[in-house]
Amino acid sequence: MLSKQLDRHLIFAMGLLVALISNVESANVLLSGAFGDGSHYFTMAAIGKTLVDRGHNVTFLISDEYSNRATDPEHATIFNFKMFHLPGLKKRMDKIFDQTAEMVFAEDWTIKRMLEMKDTFVSVNRDACESVLNDQRLMDDLAQFDAIVVDVIWMCGLYAKSFLERHRGIENIRTTVLAPMTPLPYIFQEAGSPFITSYQPAPLTSLTSDMTFLQRFRNTMTYIFFAVWGNNMAVTGFASDFVEKYDLDPRLESSVSDHVDLYLINIDFSVEFSFALMPNVIPVGGLTTRPAKALNNELESFMQSSDEQGVILFSLGTYVGSLTKTRPDIIRMFINAFRRLQHKVLIQLKEFPAYKMPDNIKVMEWLPLNDLLGHPKTRAILYHGGNNGFLEALYHGKPLIVMPLQADQHDVAARVIANGLGNRIDKDHLTEDYIYQQVSEVLVNPNYSANAKRLSAIFRHRLTTPASTAAFWIEHVIQHGSDHIRPPTHNLNIIQLYLLDIAALVVFLLLVILFVVRRVLRWCCCMNKLPKSKHE
Ligand SMILES: *[C@@H]1O[C@H](CO)[C@@H](O)[C@H](O)[C@H]1NC(C)=O
DSSP: OHHHHHHHHHHHHHHHHHHHHHSOSSOEEEEEOTTSOHHHHHHHHHHHHHHHHTTOEEEEEEEGGGGGGGGOHHHHTTOEEEEEOOTTHHHHHHHHHHHHHHHHTOSOOOHHHHHHHHHHHHHHHHHHHHHHHHOHHHHHHHTTOSEEEEETTBOHHHHHHHHHHHHSOOOOOEEEEEEOSSOOHHHHHHHTOOOOTTTSOOTTSOOOSOOOHHHHHHHHHHHHHHHHHHIIIIISTTHHHHHHHTTOOGGGGTOSGGGOSEEEEOOOTTTSOOOOOOTTEEEOOOTTOOOOOOOOHHHHHHHHTTTTTOEEEEEOTTTTTTHHHHOHHHHHHHHHHHHTOSSEEEEEOSSOOSSOOOTTEEEESOOOHHHHHTSTTEEEEEEOOOHHHHHHHHHHTOOEEEOOOSTTHHHHHHHHHHTTSEEEOOGGGOOHHHHHHHHHHHHHOHHHHHHHHHHHHHHHOSSSOHHHHHHHHHHHHHHHOSGGGOOGGGGSOHHHHTTHHHHHHHHHHHHHHHHHHHHHHHHHHHHHHHHHHHHO
16 A cells, blocks of 8 residues: 555656656757857847747857857846857958958959858868867867757857767757758758759749749759758868767768758748748748837937938948948949938948938948838838848838848849849949939839738738747757658668659650560551562
8 A cells, every 4th residue: 555655656756757857948058150240140149039038048159259249238148158269260250251242342253252262161160160179178068958059051069969979978969950041952951851943943043933944944053053062161061071080970971961950941931932841941030020129319310300201221231331441432322322312311331431421311330220120210121131131121011122242142132022022233233323213113112012011911920939939949859859850851862862763764664665565566567468468
């Protein structure tokens, strides 16, 4: 009797223990959003904030050269920070951004330069990852995490995971890859999710899902280029030396797929061309979207001074913000075009032009774009086409004029146009008239604003916010692992996957049938002919 009661208590206690262990009450989550700066960091921080709201312990892995993050009041109070040490990293990153900004308006944009850029990226990524793996104290700290979320352009966390598995005997660290940009071929490959070039536009093509024969050809070739280029840059770039040097899982040499549980992609189907997804790929587009906060007095009174006409926002992002120095002629063109508008214009520029601004223009070093997009006086935004800005404008239902400068900004422009959300400005053919025309078109034609409101309503009609969706799925794989959402594609080789063997068999069988039919026909003919010939 007594033992039975004891058993009951034991079973209850064990049940409680299991519940505690399997319940993701508070998980230790490590976020690695590039090195601690830029849009990739901020997209990751949006997930981090939601994880903190849900009771998790969130730590950012950043470079100590961006240690100002750890004192930034908005992040320091909610996140922990772990830092790796690579002297000169910030300088190298700044140089990459300067070079990119310079290249944007250069005439000689070539594949060669793109390949050079890839090499620079790979070498920075390799050195940064080496500083992580060589730091034994840091690696000891990383061993305590239940989950790691890495950015798609720096997946060092996956190497760290393999290191911890092989050298510290740590198991069950769950991993998520976050892709903050438009659909990337190499990520879909890693995820085992199809990328079908008959209707899925490849990066930089500016194509939609409706393509002619020649466009499908270009799309397929571009897809192959980016699948290889991207894989080389972000997946296998420095894997082979690392696998040997640090004794990591050899499968990392060709793919990270065996070390990833979940892929989060920053797209939303309200504005994305439809395509199929594997269950391990979760669309969480609009991670940085949130209601607008009140503006400061200076900005608010400028907004109100615009009367009925309203305000246009103009920003080329933080990286190209020093255009005043490098290309004053371009800034001048924009200002001359804006001068002709009835509207007020708010400009974000790192350095102010020396000449006097027209009365309807206000230049500021930094603009709270999300809050401005949500302001009722804002009519449209002219910007470089970053993916976060696109989804924020969608959230607030504002039309866009996109001047894509690089990378997936061209894809954003294609989506803006295909959805009737605005138009684009071609950076290679800038004139004052052309800028004025493109901007006026979006302001005068009410369809853009109507489409923006309609699609915004579609985007907002959802079960929960994108950041909550992301946090939920990270919890889901911490709790249940990912065997149930793992795609079968990685068990197949390329011949099996694309059914080339089956196609070959079908062709062979058709040939056999053709051969047999021909034989039979010939035999029949002969039978017919033979008696005739006998009669002759
Ligand atoms: C939260 O994470 C930090 C390190 O990032 C660690 O020092 C701390 O112990 C963790 N807290 C809990 C309650 O696990």
